């Protein structure tokens with residue numbers, strides 16, 4: 411299913427030309443009952459990228475995307491979608507923006523086909539229902555009532571609804587929450603197909619793995635504040651995290667030889683096992699030193715920092731711990 415072409419959403423000339431950014435958010439601030447839940451958040455999403463907003467429960471992700479969709483009015487800041495103000499120019503934004511919001515639910519008794527047909531009526535130039543059903547792998551269940559569809563199929567109906575108006579930009583909020591691993595992977599394939607067809611995707615997730623796998627760039631949000639915006643690799647590099655090299659050897663190897671290498675920040679030795687930490691050039695310099703002394707290391711293992719590690723470095727706690735606190 412994931413290899414199907416999703417070209418149906420390619421932008422056409424009837425929609426307004428995009429501004430320099432597909433989405434622009436500057437200084438976005440929103441409070442509920444005097445409590446600020448989105449605090450001076452700034453980022454831009456460029457045309458054709460998958461941009462993820464990653465953060466624990468309650469971080470302000472949904473409030474941010476609902477502000478982009480014009481469903482919330484910011485207390486302060488500027489939001490633009492393809493150059494249009496989602497509150498003041500609601501109709502124009504609806505023409506360019508598709509939205510799949512968290513826990514979308516449709517009438518249980520309607521079939522997948524009827525749901526898509528209902529939403530087609532909202533747009534001047536909607537996609538063909540049968541084509542959309544086919545491209546999302548829903549043709550076999552087109553006549554099945556929504557309540558009888560699997561979780562993954564229901565999610566695909568909500569994606570179909572977000573796409574039916576041929577959006578330039580689509581918001582997908584917690585798209586894979588509640589899906590089993592296979593349905594999640596299939597949905598990831600659909601999101602990549604969308605990006606490949608030229609649609610800009612703004613993805614909200616609290617799954618690190620999902621952001622790492624899909625996002626061209628991502629924003630880390632924690633307690634309403636933007637912690638960082640970068641590519642997944644850039645976030646890891648920018649967090650200044652160290653690499654770790656483990657190896658064993660029974661050869662004569664003095665720890666101080668390794669410790670004196672400028673790229674090395676620490677050496678820990680337990681019997682014949684060495685654990686060396688240092689910057690990204692440490693691996694090369696340690697292996698060179700071993701080679702120069704004719705030492706062949708055993709059980710060599712390199713631990714690169716992950717996006718999880720970067721979140722800890724930037725937010726001061728793991729994403730899982732942050733989830734627990736929010737619960």
Ligand SMILES: Nc1ncnc2c1ncn2[C@@H]1O[C@H](COP(=O)(O)OP(=O)(O)OP(=O)(O)O)[C@@H](O)[C@H]1O
Pocket residue numbers: 442443447465466467468469470471472473474512616
């Ligand atoms: N309509 C509302 N009235 C009052 N408080 C709200 C409202 N909507 C959200 N909140 C609160 O604002 C904070 C941010 O919520 P938001 O849904 O934007 O976060 P989130 O990062 O999307 O979290 P989740 O992943 O749990 O959906 C939370 O503490 C939430 O309880």
